[in-house]
Amino acid sequence: MTVEKGPLIIIGGHEDKEGRRKILGAIAHAVGDGKLIIATVASHEPEGYFDTYKKAFADLGVTNLVELYVTERAESHRAEILAPLQDAAGIFFTGGDQLRISSQIGDTPIERLVRDIHDRGGLVAGTSAGAAVMSEIMLVKGASGETHRIGDLNMAPGLGLVPDAIIDQHFAERGRIGRLLGAVAQNPRVVGIGIDEDTAIVVRGDMFKVIGAGAVYIVDGAHVTHSNISEAEPERTLSMHGVTLHVLSSGDEYDMATRKPALSLKEINQEQTA
Amino acid sequence: MTVEKGPLIIIGGHEDKEGRRKILGAIAHAVGDGKLIIATVASHEPEGYFDTYKKAFADLGVTNLVELYVTERAESHRAEILAPLQDAAGIFFTGGDQLRISSQIGDTPIERLVRDIHDRGGLVAGTSAGAAVMSEIMLVKGASGETHRIGDLNMAPGLGLVPDAIIDQHFAERGRIGRLLGAVAQNPRVVGIGIDEDTAIVVRGDMFKVIGAGAVYIVDGAHVTHSNISEAEPERTLSMHGVTLHVLSSGDEYDMATRKPALSLKEINQEQTA
Numbered sequence: 001m002t003v004e005k006g007p008l009i010i011i012g013g014h015e016d017k018e019g020r021r022k023i024l025g026a027i028a029h030a031v032g033d034g035k036l037i038i039a040t041v042a043s044h045e046p047e048g049y050f051d052t053y054k055k056a057f058a059d060l061g062v063t064n065l066v067e068l069y070v071t072e073r074a075e076s077h078r079a080e081i082l083a084p085l086q087d088a089a090g091i092f093f094t095g096g097d098q099l100r101i102s103s104q105i106g107d108t109p110i111e112r113l114v115r116d117i118h119d120r121g122g123l124v125a126g127t128s129a130g131a132a133v134m135s136e137i138m139l140v141k142g143a144s145g146e147t148h149r150i151g152d153l154n155m156a157p158g159l160g161l162v163p164d165a166i167i168d169q170h171f172a173e174r175g176r177i178g179r180l181l182g183a184v185a186q187n188p189r190v191v192g193i194g195i196d197e198d199t200a201i202v203v204r205g206d207m208f209k210v211i212g213a214g215a216v217y218i219v220d221g222a223h224v225t226h227s228n229i230s231e232a233e234p235e236r237t238l239s240m241h242g243v244t245l246h247v248l249s250s251g252d253e254y255d256m257a258t259r260k261p262a263l264s265l266k267e268i269n270q271e272q273t274a
Numbered sequence: 275m276t277v278e279k280g281p282l283i284i285i286g287g288h289e290d291k292e293g294r295r296k297i298l299g300a301i302a303h304a305v306g307d308g309k310l311i312i313a314t315v316a317s318h319e320p321e322g323y324f325d326t327y328k329k330a331f332a333d334l335g336v337t338n339l340v341e342l343y344v345t346e347r348a349e350s351h352r353a354e355i356l357a358p359l360q361d362a363a364g365i366f367f368t369g370g371d372q373l374r375i376s377s378q379i380g381d382t383p384i385e386r387l388v389r390d391i392h393d394r395g396g397l398v399a400g401t402s403a404g405a406a407v408m409s410e411i412m413l414v415k416g417a418s419g420e421t422h423r424i425g426d427l428n429m430a431p432g433l434g435l436v437p438d439a440i441i442d443q444h445f446a447e448r449g450r451i452g453r454l455l456g457a458v459a460q461n462p463r464v465v466g467i468g469i470d471e472d473t474a475i476v477v478r479g480d481m482f483k484v485i486g487a488g489a490v491y492i493v494d495g496a497h498v499t500h501s502n503i504s505e506a507e508p509e510r511t512l513s514m515h516g517v518t519l520h521v522l523s524s525g526d527e528y529d530m531a532t533r534k535p536a537l538s539l540k541e542i543n544q545e546q547t548a
Binding site for chain 2: 145146147148171172173174175177178181196213214215226228236237238239240241242243244245246247248249250252261263
């Protein structure tokens, strides 16, 4: 019998922690009575992160929470750090610096246990830096609120739970369409997924569904006819003709295999009866 | 004999006024030895605007400058205000509030004289508010740095020198892709043109060419398969599937009639010899 891989909940940062908590509610629903690991490893100063989430999740009925933190990569092999992951129902990566997540736990037993959770049907979730790290290639640095310059982008290998994609967060709030376009221009094999704050995608297999208050932007470079990304001057402004852009909001779905957005059945029914 | 209409130079705001002045240089080139009207009418407090441009243009050899300002719409009929426009080689609308331009001079003799300049081959230029007012429909209000909410957009009739288009400015700098998408969703008949700061389009007939430091974003909704813009709730987040997006930079051209970007001949030659 093959077990289906678990869901991924990938959040654009600043998810609501005090109000209706739609996104944290989806996490609570996914882990049920099980143990949820709160991985604060993205932060250089993790104090406070765990308590904030402990409080936010308590009202949602999730009380079996364990913090995961490593100061140094060497700790990623210690048994007392690894043990709680063995029977976790899910893990949630909080915000900070995505390079801290990948550099501290990449290719360590922790990463393998995270992958195990996913493979045995458990939840892997992340917000902000914890969202960026989900993709195969993650954006590490790049200007916000301006048009992309060819030389202005740092990328690094992420955890790779979402293949053929690059995920950016705080998307509309920080004006990041320029840098995501630049990343996709480098190789249109990857689809760009820009997630607004208090907004998430719930991934199951090749499909995902949008939940939360904002939008999710899909930058698809498959039909690009011209880009100047390989030009020599790093200060040159990006030029990119023929991008397909989808703006998805709560309830919309997207098929990463066919690269097509879809309305949820609920919305289709609403349109037909309107 | 039919006279060809003059060029439009439409600037996304904050054009360089002290360095290489590429955009102001294009304006200087277009007016030559002729008289350039500096229309500061978009501003509630125009003091300083004229002097700034007088200084910036002096080094570029444009010395025949006249300021156009009206405090009240009634002045738009006064002979001494209208006289300098009769033989002007061009007019340049500076920044401020686009509604001040349209409400003070719309449907007045000033507007007719501006149209005359254009019709007889003269230059009409504008930056920031002066850029927004060029289009048939202008964006007056709408959030920046966030995803568009269906009810959050004010539009008004502009001067209409660029038909079937809606122009937004300070584009990447203020994260305005959301509101331009929202405007195009309302009716994909209009193409959205988002212009970065220190960047301009030089329009001749249906074609325009990009000059300056940033990019120009074209939002083309012709192939949109779904949008929720007509839904009842104004707080609903925009959803819009199948937008075509072009990012154009210096030297790129765009044909508004066929809605296709093109490389300039210079770039095509460079690509062939590379």
